Amino acid sequence: xxxxxxxxxxxxxxxxxxxxxxxxxxxxxxxxxxFSQVEPEETGLSFVENAILKARNAARISGLPALADDxxxxxxxxxxxxxxxxxxxxxxxxxxxxxxxxxxxLRDVPDAMRGAQFVCxxxxxxxxxxxxxxxxEGLWHGRILHAASGDHGFGYDPLFWVPERNVSSAxxxxxxxxxxxxxxxxxxxxxxxxxxx
Ligand SMILES: O=c1nc[nH]c2c1ncn2[C@H]1C[C@H](O)[C@@H](COP(=O)(O)OP(=O)(O)OP(=O)(O)O)O1
Ligand SMILES: [Mg+2]
Numbered sequence: 001x002x003x004x005x006x007x008x009x010x011x012x013x014x015x016x017x018x019x020x021x022x023x024x025x026x027x028x029x030x031x032x033x034x035f036s037q038v039e040p041e042e043t044g045l046s047f048v049e050n051a052i053l054k055a056r057n058a059a060r061i062s063g064l065p066a067l068a069d070d071x072x073x074x075x076x077x078x079x080x081x082x083x084x085x086x087x088x089x090x091x092x093x094x095x096x097x098x099x100x101x102x103x104x105x106l107r108d109v110p111d112a113m114r115g116a117q118f119v120c121x122x123x124x125x126x127x128x129x130x131x132x133x134x135x136x137e138g139l140w141h142g143r144i145l146h147a148a149s150g151d152h153g154f155g156y157d158p159l160f161w162v163p164e165r166n167v168s169s170a171x172x173x174x175x176x177x178x179x180x181x182x183x184x185x186x187x188x189x190x191x192x193x194x195x196x197x
Contacts, residue, residue, distance in 0.1 A: 003027055003194060006124075009058030009068035011039055014154030019069065021178050022187040026196065029067070032058045047072065047084055051123035052133050060128035071120040071182065073156045075144060077113050078105060086156070095155050099148060102159060106144055114144045118160065118169075120182040122190050134193055138185025142169070153177060 008016055008029045020029045040057040044050040047070045055068035072086030082089040082102070090097035106114060118140040125133045141163070148158035150170025157170035162180070169177060178184050191197045 003065065003196075005030060005064060007032055007035070007058050007062040007064040007066045009054040009066050011037075012069075012154070015069050015071075015183070018174070018178055018181070018183055019067070019187065021174065022184060023191075023196075030062070030064070032062065032066075035062045042070070042084070042087075044070075044084070047119055047121040047137070048123070048135060050084060051121045051135070052125070055123040055125045055133060056128050056130075059125050059130070065124065065126050068123045069120060069183065069186075070123070071118065073102075073160070074117045074119055075102070075106070076115040077109055083119075099156060099159055102144065102156065103147070106146075111143065115141070116144050116160065117141050118156075118182040120186040122183075122186045124190065124194075134190065136186045136189035136193065138182040138187070138189070140180070140182035140185070 005028050008019060009032050010016060011033055016029060016031055023029065040054055042050045044053055051068045051070035054070065055066045058066035058068065072083050074080040074083050090101045120138045122136045123133045143161040145159050145161050145168060149168040150158050152172060152174060153170045158168055160169040162169050162172065165172060
């Protein structure tokens, strides 16, 4: 498989930046935005299904092998919500609205009950109809803060407390986040699987 060029099946600039940094120079990630502005509907019931659906769609549109990242935040107190619906938690109003809704849902919930996991599933398809997508997952355990803190990253990072560093995920430098995040763990497995390390 020639993997010098992959299309990233994502319209999220934060993901592109993180994944490209993790992959290094040997693989060039091209954004699906170069080919189409239309985002596929994420109709799957799992991260795996949505990652495969996005990867196939991008491979079909671009004619290139495609990598997709389906990720989200699973909050214990909310029974794993917003989960696969994380990006749409506040009905598509964006990160700030999602974060405000999450803080509201956890209002007055004590620290011990604020556990959460970031989840990332990476799916790589060699072509649109690939019968054997490569799937790798990563989890990152933490806790939901009572208020936003930090300016790095994207999405729920300002609300995600990282116990091993005693800071929010948005207070980590990009390089630090890329060492320990759910996405880093999934990418580590993918690089092993592809023989890139
Ligand atoms: O490291 C992260 N730090 C903070 N928040 C994160 C992270 N990783 C995922 N998230 C949140 C963002 C979004 O609310 C949802 C992903 O949703 P997800 O559908 O996979 O991505 P998306 O719609 O932003 O872009 P796309 O589908 O085009 O790849 O989880
Ligand atoms: Mg999405």
